[in-house]
Amino acid sequence: MAINAHPEFIEAEKKFYAAQNDEEKLKAMEEMLRYAPKHKGGQSMLLNLKLRYKKLREAIAIQKKKKKSSSGGKPLIKREGAARISIVGMTNSGKSTLLKELTGAKIEIADYEFTTKKIEQGILDYKGVKLQVIEIPAIIKDFYMKEKGPEFLSAVKDSDLVILIYGNEQERKLVFEELYKNDIELPIIYYKKFSDIDIEKVKDLIWNNLNLIYVYTKQPGKKPAYPPIALKKGSKIKDLAGNIHKDFLKKFKHAKIWGKSAKHEGMQAGLNHILENGDIVELHMN
Ligand SMILES: Nc1nc2c(ncn2[C@@H]2O[C@H](COP(=O)(O)OP(=O)(O)O)[C@@H](O)[C@H]2O)c(=O)[nH]1
Ligand SMILES: [Mg+2]
Incomplete structure (x- = not known):
């Protein structure tokens, strides 16, 4: 684009267009500035280039500041609940x-x-x-x-x-x-x-849209407990058991299921059974 440009300038310009990120662009622009034609005919191009260089440098500085403040510092608000x-x-x-x-x-x-x-x-x-x-x-x-x-x-x-x-x-x-x-x-x-x-x-x-399910637990002979427990979609009985208590996993014998994931009411299932929204699960322990 430049008239009577140095071959170095043309090289730098190529680097600019090939740059993969802003830092690379900035470096290429520094080189372009160094070799840009300084004669009268190139003045408006030089000015334009300087302006673009300044803008990009500022943008990079802001990005860096942003990264710093979003990675450091304690969050403004504590997480609560299932989501x-x-x-x-x-x-x-x-x-x-x-x-x-x-x-x-x-x-x-x-x-x-x-x-x-x-x-x-x-x-x-x-x-x-x-x-x-x-x-x-x-x-x-x-x-x-x-x-x-x-x-x-x-x-x-x-x-x-x-x-x-x-x-x-x-x-x-x-x-x-x-x-x-x-x-x-x-x-x-x-x-x-x-x-x-x-x-x-x-x-x-x-x-x-939350990618969660809720399931009810119950004890033999009792009604389902309220509130239900929220789990990620695709969770298995072992996730539920682990969620309640570590010991539940160790002592697990089998579960009985009512609801969508049960082929029939009170179906017996093992740790790898995948739960569905609204299921009722009775855990039997050793
Ligand atoms: N007509 C109408 N006005 C509403 C509705 N919801 C909120 N407003 C009014 O819009 C203004 C801004 O509402 P607000 O909830 O404070 O908006 P925010 O600034 O986004 O938190 C208030 O005067 C509300 O009373 C609505 O469904 N219909
Ligand atoms: Mg508001």
């Missing part, structure tokens, strides 16, 4: 309202911007399973550069599911980009702002 769900969206999108509807948390809801400056949380009781729902303060462009942005984002990263509330397509994209730019690649439920969906349906939708 964490993060509600994200721009300001006034109805995040606090949804959090309140899902969990009954007492939080401030007001129609002025940026009401929530810290993470709010509540516990959603789904058929006896406790799930942590948190509300992240309003997402804005380049969120990670804002005060506490990295900490808020790492709370999202530490979730099992994201609910992204949006008003229009542009908002949806902006919030998604902010998550994506920060390597948050979690399952997302897109929730249109102020949509009047039955809250029980929203709870089911959340549960169905």
